[in-house]
Amino acid sequence: MKPLTIVLNILLPPLAVFLQHGLGGTFLISLLLTAIGWLPGVIHAFIVNE
Structure with a gap:
């Protein structure tokens, strides 16, 4: 994963x-x-963008 993707996954899923x-x-x-909730969105973003 690119660093930009990781930051966006956390800030704006x-x-x-x-x-x-x-x-x-x-x-x-x-x-x-x-x-x-913010946390479910972050978890989903990390799973989808692996």
Whole structure:
């Protein structure tokens, strides 16, 4: 994983997922999980962007 991706995964999980996968189901799931709580969004971003 690139250092920029790691930082974005932590600070802005939906943006990191969007940059890797574009608009789609994965992005919407990341957005929803981040809205529920920051930590679920971060975990999802790290799993998706491995």
